[in-house]
Each structure stands twice: as structure tokens, then as C-alpha cells.
Amino acid sequence: MTRCEAVTLINRNHTMEWFRSLSPEEQNECLDGIRKETGETLKSAGQKRNDLAKRCLEYHREKCQNASKKMAKESLSKRQRTETLFKHGFWQQKSEMESSLSSYKSEREKWEALSAQLRFRQRVLLQKHADKKFYVLTAGGKKISLAEMKLKLLSLFENDQKGDNLVVLAYEHAGKSIEHTFFDEEGKKNSWKGRVVEVQVRNGGEKAVLVLYENEKSTTALTLAEFEQAIEDGLVVFL
Numbered sequence: 001m002t003r004c005e006a007v008t009l010i011n012r013n014h015t016m017e018w019f020r021s022l023s024p025e026e027q028n029e030c031l032d033g034i035r036k037e038t039g040e041t042l043k044s045a046g047q048k049r050n051d052l053a054k055r056c057l058e059y060h061r062e063k064c065q066n067a068s069k070k071m072a073k074e075s076l077s078k079r080q081r082t083e084t085l086f087k088h089g090f091w092q093q094k095s096e097m098e099s100s101l102s103s104y105k106s107e108r109e110k111w112e113a114l115s116a117q118l119r120f121r122q123r124v125l126l127q128k129h130a131d132k133k134f135y136v137l138t139a140g141g142k143k144i145s146l147a148e149m150k151l152k153l154l155s156l157f158e159n160d161q162k163g164d165n166l167v168v169l170a171y172e173h174a175g176k177s178i179e180h181t182f183f184d185e186e187g188k189k190n191s192w193k194g195r196v197v198e199v200q201v202r203n204g205g206e207k208a209v210l211v212l213y214e215n216e217k218s219t220t221a222l223t224l225a226e227f228e229q230a231i232e233d234g235l236v237v238f239l
Contacts, residue, residue: 085120088113093157097150107146114149121156129155171199171209177239180211180230193239199224 091097097117104110115137121127122135129135134152137144173196181191194213200221201207207224222230230236 085116088116091117094154097153110146111143114153117153127156174198179237179239181235
């Protein structure tokens with residue numbers, strides 16, 4: 001008797017002791033029934049595996065399609081934000097903002113122009129702000145005032161002057177864990193583990209890779225060229 005047949009026997013609420021008490025003819029008759037039932041059970045299990053594999057494939061296909069749709073939607077959004085900004089120009093200081101706003105006659109036009117500036121910095125330049133709700137332009141179901149919009153944009157102008165994260169670039173290694181090997185002034189070899197946070201473009205156009213090393217509370221900035229060279233030299237290894 002196979003294991004599957006024994007399990008089927010138990011599922012019928014019978015025991016091996018009961019089975020042994022049967023005559024040889026009765027045992028054969030019982031086994032024939034069990035083998036038939038076991039075959040049907042195995043067939044059912046195989047069908048379940050096939051159904052599960054099919055569902056997994058459908059889930060993976062749907063996931064890929066959703067990812068493609070999301071990328072296309074984000075690309076379209078960035079293009080639309082850029083096209084909208086072309087109507088107003090890109091403002092980088094208070095005088096440009098005030099001069100441009102004075103050319104609009106209605107409050108609605110001014111609000112739309114300010115909104116275009118903020119949305120472009122948020123969606124295209126990916127400019128960050130400490131306040132997570134900074135780019136929310138409504139309150140209580142109503143649009144915020146022009147004065148509030150101007151204060152938001154002025155805040156971003158100030159960050160530009162400080163060199164605070166004006167642009168965050170998409171980077172293939174962002175989010176990856178690394179082990180960074182380097183040598184100190186005495187030539188001693190050290191290895192630190194950490195994670196690549198992001199790549200920023202700072203004032204002057206310098207590209208910096210931000211890495212958060214283990215046991216460090218703040219990120220360390222490396223030039224993009226320096227970081228890429230370390231990868232090429234085998235000093236930065238992805239985990």
C-alpha cells in the first residue's frame with residue numbers, strides 16, 4: 001500500500017488494524033476503490049497546481065502592465081507640466097515672480113501660473129521640502145490663496161540659494177545596498193556597508209550621490225564621478 005493510499009484509507013475513517021482484519025478478497029476490493037479515489041485526488045491536486053501557476057502568471061502579467069501604464073502616465077504628466085510651464089517661463093527669484101504675475105489680469109491666471117511653477121518643481125524637478133504637505137494647494141476643499149502660493153514659491157527660491165536639493169535625478173543604483181571599501185591616510189583598509197539614497201544636482205550643476213552608511217545618522221555626499229569610479233575599481237560592491 002502506498003502512502004497516498006494509506007492517507008485515503010485514514011480519510012475514510014478506517015485504520016490499518018481494520019484493514020488487516022479483512023479477508024484477502026475484501027482487502028483487494030478496498031484497495032481497488034482506494035486506488036481509484038487516490039487517482040482522482042492526485043488529478044485534482046495537479047489541476048490545482050496548474051490553476052495556481054496560471055493565476056501567478058496572470059498576476060505577473062498584470063503587474064508588468066500596471067508598471068508600464070504608471071511609467072507612461074508619469075512621462076505624460078512631466079511632459080504636460082513642462083508644456084504648461086513654457087507659457088509662463090521658469091521663475092527662479094522673487095523679482096521674476098512679481099514681474100510675471102503683474103502681467104496677468106485675473107486672479108485665476110495668477111493662481112494657474114503659480115501652480116504651474118510649483119507643480120513643475122514637484123513633478124519634473126522632483127524638488128523636495130521638509131513639509132510633506134508642502135505641495136498640497138487646497139485647504140478645506142478650496143484652493144489656497146495667492147499669498148500662500150507665493151510664500152511656497154519663495155520658500156523654494158530660498159532653498160535654491162542654499163543649494164538644497166534643487167533636482168533629484170533618477171539613478172539606477174538608488175535604493176541599493178552597498179559595501180564601500182576605502183583606505184585611510186595610513187593606508188589601512190576599511191569597509192562600510194550602507195545604502196544609496198539618491199543623486200542630487202546642486203548649485204553649479206554638480207551631481208552628488210548621497211549614501212547612508214550603517215551607524216550614521218546623516219548621509220554622506222560623494223561626487224557622481226567619484227562613486228562611479230569606485231564601482232569600476234571594485235571598491236563599491238552591491239549586496
